[in-house]
Amino acid sequence: MLWHMPTDAAAPYPTIAARARTPRLGVTVVTDLVSAIVRGDLAPGSSLPPEAVLCEQFGVSRTVIRESVKRLEEKGLVTVAQGRGTQVLPAASWNLVDATVLSALVANDATLGILDDLSTVRASLEGVIARDAAAHRSEADLERLRTAMQLMRDTIEDEPAFNAADVVFHQAVGEMSANRLAVNIVGILFDQARESDRFHLHSRLETTLEEHERVFAAIETGDPDEAEAAMRSHIADAWERRRPPSPKR
Template identity: 45%
Template sequence: MAQPGTGEGPAVAELAPWPRRPARLAHAVIEALTDRIVAGHFPPGSALPVEAELCETFGVSRTTVREAVKALETKGLVHARQGSGTTVTVQEEWNLLDPVVLAATFQHDDELVVLDQLVGVRSALESQMAAQAAAVGSDKDLRAAQAMLSRLDRETSTPLRFIESDVSFHAAVMHASGNRLGQSIVRIVHAQARTTELYNGTPDEASCRTANAEHRRIVERLLARDSEGAAQAMSAHIEEAWRRRRSPQPRR
């Protein structure tokens, strides 16, 4: 993610007008401003352009701009104060579970810092849910996770299809845990991460076969009702799969 510039004051970039007028105006303004804030073009402590300038830049009404700024505030990106303008907040205040903020964050995560953090969160939550699934999951739910293995075996030669079924496999294990909050958190962050090539890598048949061998160890531990073993197998799979996809050098 881009860092604020150095110097006597924050360097603020100018916004470029749209070549075409988007259909969903407020949402388009929100996405554009979120992207510029996350990219560091409007560093923490800097002020957004005044309302009239935003109206002119995006070709929208004051009502649309006010709606967009209000949305940015609910996302934790800005503080809007009457008479003192709209100020960008520090990164710690940003709501990274908001889909728009999260998508922009991943888009500008050139050194994979946030994606590394995502994998850590997934490893912690999904290993816990694998342990819960082994302990309390119904036989029917565990058989559903087991059934995914055959489907994944058939799809190792079609990596794009495999990675879609891989998501379904993990969803089946999480469902078996009964942990609805954990499922929601993982679903939000993983869905956004999968929209970026930085996270997806370039899957091939060999990596798919390796991943499914790891899936099989998870299922074996689940069926054995081995909570600790299921947790360890899930954590190892998530972290190793990321290590295989991750570039050995930071992206520039």
């Protein structure tokens, strides 16, 4: 729904699309403002409407608006300057791995460019994680990975269960890596990809299983080069299979 600005407002400020009020008002305001900035409703260099206008549009207190603006500033979307108000920053300043920002980018990605970039970055990072797993695997690690691999084999006829087993496999590989930063970033990227309906188009399960078997074999035999190559190839090829047509590439 839209919260309309007061008719006596001194300046023509954009009306921010806002959802129905919830107990977590601050979260809702931040999410809606992030979406407005990502969509371009609030362009770089422009100013956020004054507190009074935002309070009216969202139906919240000044305290909620001030806290929400602080969250936007932390995410790199705005800067607060004395005497100039709150200005929207260009995309180069945004924290793109922030879950709220990334979610808005994916949701408003008409050309799938963000999901393309996300898959490229994820392939690189998961390749590094698989290499690390192959180089430092323990028998306990391998046993967990064998269990995850067998779960994928056992669920090949049940796509939802297979997809859940796929997640378990990647988590098991991540647990074998000492590169916690890469694992954390991959988790954020993967979570956001999975939230997009366009990521969940049917993928050939037999092919996906074969790709995981290759990753598993390389880690089990302790071949870091092959583990990295197999994981990179799997992530890139899996996205190409899922990717729907779009006007631009």
